[in-house]
Amino acid sequence: MSKxxxxxxxxxxxxxxxxxxxxxxxxTYGKEDRGWKDIGNSKELIEQHSLCAGCPESMAFRYIxxxxxxxxDTVMVGSTGCTSLVFPMVAxxxxxxxxxxxxxxxxxxxxxxxxxxxxxxxxVVVLAGDGATVDIGLDMTLQAWFRQEKxxxxxxxxxxxxxxxxxxxxxxxxxxxxxxxxxxxxxxxxRLPEIARESGCxxxxxxxxxxxxxxxxxxxxxxxxxxxxxxxxxxxxTPCILEIGKNSMEGLQxxxxxxxxxxxxxxxxxxxxxxxxxxxxxxxxxxxxxAAAKQLASQGA
Amino acid sequence: MADTHSVIGTKNKKGxxxxxxxxxxxxxxxxxxxxxxxxxxxxxxxxxxCDVMIAYPITPQSEAAALIGELFAEGYIGDYxxxxxxxxxxxxxxxxxxxxxxxxxxxAGPGTMRAMENFPMWSGARLPIQMIVTCRGIxxxxxxQPDTLEIAYLLNTGMLVWHAETAQDFFDWIxxxxxxxxxxxxHLPLALCCDGFFVTHTKDVVNLTPADMCLPPYDPxxxxxxxxxxxxxxxxxxxDPFVMKSNYISYATHASWQQEVWAAVERSRKHTIKxxxxxxxxxxxxxxxxxxxxGTAVSQGxxxxxxxxxxxxxCGLVKVKVLxxxxxxxxxxxxxxxxxxxxxxxxxxxxxxxxxxATIPNSExxxxxxxxxxxxxxxxxxxxxxxxxxxxxxxxxMASRG
Ligand SMILES: Cc1ncc(C[n+]2csc(CCOP(=O)(O)OP(=O)(O)O)c2C)c(N)n1
Ligand code: SF4
Ligand SMILES: [Mg+2]
Numbered sequence: 095m096s097k098x099x100x101x102x103x104x105x106x107x108x109x110x111x112x113x114x115x116x117x118x119x120x121x122t123y124g125k126e127d128r129g130w131k132d133i134g135n136s137k138e139l140i141e142q143h144s145l146c147a148g149c150p151e152s153m154a155f156r157y158i159x160x161x162x163x164x165x166x167d168t169v170m171v172g173s174t175g176c177t178s179l180v181f182p183m184v185a186x187x188x189x190x191x192x193x194x195x196x197x198x199x200x201x202x203x204x205x206x207x208x209x210x211x212x213x214x215x216x217x218v219v220v221l222a223g224d225g226a227t228v229d230i231g232l233d234m235t236l237q238a239w240f241r242q243e244k245x246x247x248x249x250x251x252x253x254x255x256x257x258x259x260x261x262x263x264x265x266x267x268x269x270x271x272x273x274x275x276x277x278x279x280x281x282x283x284x285r286l287p288e289i290a291r292e293s294g295c296x297x298x299x300x301x302x303x304x305x306x307x308x309x310x311x312x313x314x315x316x317x318x319x320x321x322x323x324x325x326x327x328x329x330x331x332t333p334c335i336l337e338i339g340k341n342s343m344e345g346l347q348x349x350x351x352x353x354x355x356x357x358x359x360x361x362x363x364x365x366x367x368x369x370x371x372x373x374x375x376x377x378x379x380x381x382x383x384x385a386a387a388k389q390l391a392s393q394g395a
Numbered sequence: 396m397a398d399t400h401s402v403i404g405t406k407n408k409k410g411x412x413x414x415x416x417x418x419x420x421x422x423x424x425x426x427x428x429x430x431x432x433x434x435x436x437x438x439x440x441x442x443x444x445c446d447v448m449i450a451y452p453i454t455p456q457s458e459a460a461a462l463i464g465e466l467f468a469e470g471y472i473g474d475y476x477x478x479x480x481x482x483x484x485x486x487x488x489x490x491x492x493x494x495x496x497x498x499x500x501x502x503a504g505p506g507t508m509r510a511m512e513n514f515p516m517w518s519g520a521r522l523p524i525q526m527i528v529t530c531r532g533i534x535x536x537x538x539x540q541p542d543t544l545e546i547a548y549l550l551n552t553g554m555l556v557w558h559a560e561t562a563q564d565f566f567d568w569i570x571x572x573x574x575x576x577x578x579x580x581x582h583l584p585l586a587l588c589c590d591g592f593f594v595t596h597t598k599d600v601v602n603l604t605p606a607d608m609c610l611p612p613y614d615p616x617x618x619x620x621x622x623x624x625x626x627x628x629x630x631x632x633x634x635d636p637f638v639m640k641s642n643y644i645s646y647a648t649h650a651s652w653q654q655e656v657w658a659a660v661e662r663s664r665k666h667t668i669k670x671x672x673x674x675x676x677x678x679x680x681x682x683x684x685x686x687x688x689x690g691t692a693v694s695q696g697x698x699x700x701x702x703x704x705x706x707x708x709x710c711g712l713v714k715v716k717v718l719x720x721x722x723x724x725x726x727x728x729x730x731x732x733x734x735x736x737x738x739x740x741x742x743x744x745x746x747x748x749x750x751x752x753a754t755i756p757n758s759e760x761x762x763x764x765x766x767x768x769x770x771x772x773x774x775x776x777x778x779x780x781x782x783x784x785x786x787x788x789x790x791x792x793m794a795s796r797g
Pocket of ligand 3: 223224225250251252253254255256263
């Protein structure tokens with residue numbers, strides 16, 4: 095059904111850009127079990143990007159877009175920052191308006207889509223930097239959670255304002271010397287995951303983007319729970335290699351080093367009771383489907 | 396895709412009939428009703444087929460915003476909630492409009508200023524949101540009194556800006572406003588301003604259209620930009636986002652889009668003239684003395700004209716209804732015979748007088764006043780006395796009356 099909306103008139107086929115033709119031919123809109131393994135065998139929902147070479151944000155974008163359960167009916171909301179360099183090349187509708195207002199935009203958007211398409215799934219996913227989420231936009235981040243708005247908030251935590259050249263942010267580590275923190279940051283990294291839990295999020299995960307399979311799982315869970323129950327929050331470490339003085343090849347190692355059990359990006363998860371129930375139901379359904387498929391396969395054999 | 400014309404004559408879930416707006420506003424019977432301005436806003440919204448209204452308390456619009464909540468509870472509005480600040484509310488309105496909803500909100504004074512960053516974004520994103528501005532003071536120390544200074548800040552946002560005089564204007568213009576805003580060659584937000592308290596908190600007879608008729612719904616696909624609902628292809632618009640490029644193509648893109656927004660403001664002119672029967676209204680423009688005003692200063696001007704007539708002094712009137720697009724031609728034409736142009740205003744800087752001076756030849760004819768602010772009323776007598784002073788006629792000063 096999804097491809098119906100993007101198909102090309104035969105007469106115009108040859109004048110469409112090749113990346114659009116590729117989308118129609120092999121993007122995974124509508125594929126029920128889409129995920130990170132489609133990367134490489136299908137057209138991704140991201141074309142080129144103009145992030146720094148090797149920026150982990152680009153990996154994060156690719157894994158997230160490959161994992162959205164329902165991209166054909168998903169609208170994303172971005173903010174100003176390095177992520178806004180990527181969104182113009184993303185093949186789901188996305189909104190950039192101002193810096194820091196992403197959760198307010200998403201609140202209005204989700205409500206409008208619910209009014210206009212009652213009974214149909216329209217997912218809303220916010221993706222913004224740490225400055226946008228935690229500093230300038232904190233009130234709107236939290237208030238959307240207090241109101242139990244049904245969308246997913248994803249924060250690309252690179253622990254600084256990358257796009258304006260590496261200034262101090264609320265998610266920066268204490269003591270880090272940066273622009274506007276000339277003697278080192280004086281207060282602790284803001285504990286947004288805990289705040290998210292207390293603010294009413296039903297699913298909160300903090301992790302790095304070193305493992306695509308993990309990103310697939312948490313993105314799927316976050317979107318499904320926000321669709322059915324209420325707000326969800328993912329805080330993903332996407333180090334700004336430029337500002338912490340790493341080479342293009344070193345992003346992955348930086349994430350691996352920071353996710354060790356004793357480090358600040360050790361995997362952290364919170365799931366509310368209703369969300370646990372939903373995840374259990376989803377798992378049971380998956381199991382049933384797999385069993386049915388197996389039976390079908392054995393019958394066929 | 397929805398075709399708005401096909402729903403005309405059918406009923407919504409409240410039993411109201413979707414009615415051709417022109418017929419509803421011009422031909423349908425009207426019922427005189429005695430209402431406050433806030434109640435009039437509610438009655439207009441009842442008939443507006445509004446999808447989403449987002450509210451935040453600030454005097455003097457809180458009552459109207461709460462009354463619209465009642466409409467939501469009754470099922471007339473698709474969704475309604477209180478946002479956390481005006482900045483957030485205006486972004487929430489933007490999100491709802493990006494998602495294809497007909498959106499309504501109200502604010503005033505400090506709320507307008509708090510939200511300001513959103514307004515050029517609204518027009519740049521071509522979101523036909525309607526925002527009622529019930530003007531009040533924005534100065535320090537804190538004031539809740541009527542004062543129209545905030546309108547000056549709205550004039551360069553790329554929004555359409557109208558200034559209502561009466562509750563009747565308000566009722567009609569809320570409904571007509573959507574018709575102008577939502578035209579595909581316009582598709583811009585509208586700031587529909589009035590003078591707080593004077594209009595919102597006073598009762599007046601307003602002729603209402605039938606409550607069982609409502610506007611046709613908004614069709615988000617009659618838009619110059621795609622609606623963000625994934626119902627049409629997610630075309631990747633740019634290889635490189637223009638924000639980061641310091642090159643000619645980037646500059647040219649930003650420049651031409653700003654020009655296009657202002658061209659759309661211009662294109663609203665013909666629709667506005669049709670719906671409001673002109674951007675200005677005039678009386679006796681052959682007189683040598685002319686009062687040019689907007690908002691409730693027009694009503695005070697009318698009273699002053701009556702007082703002057705008693706003394707045998709003839710004075711004409713121009714009511715400026717629309718500030719964006721600016722009725723330059725009309726004002727030039729209407730003021731061409733005037734020797735003295737009096738511009739009474741409810742703000743300290745006299746923004747209307749400045750606009751007029753920049754528009755007409757021999758601008759020394761413009762007398763920027765009387766101006767009151769901070770909640771002061773403008774007794775017609777001060778307009779009279781200012782005019783007499785201009786004419787060299789001695790008057791007793793108002794202050795000496797004790
Ligand atoms: C109102 C406003 N204030 C400041 C800015 C400048 N600004 C643009 S991007 C940015 C930093 C973004 O940081 P973050 O959200 O962490 O994203 P990153 O670039 O690190 O991915 C700032 C401060 C702006 N665009 N708008
Ligand atoms: S500045 Fe940092 S966060 Fe931005 S693209 Fe470059 S490496 Fe990535
Ligand atoms: Mg950052």
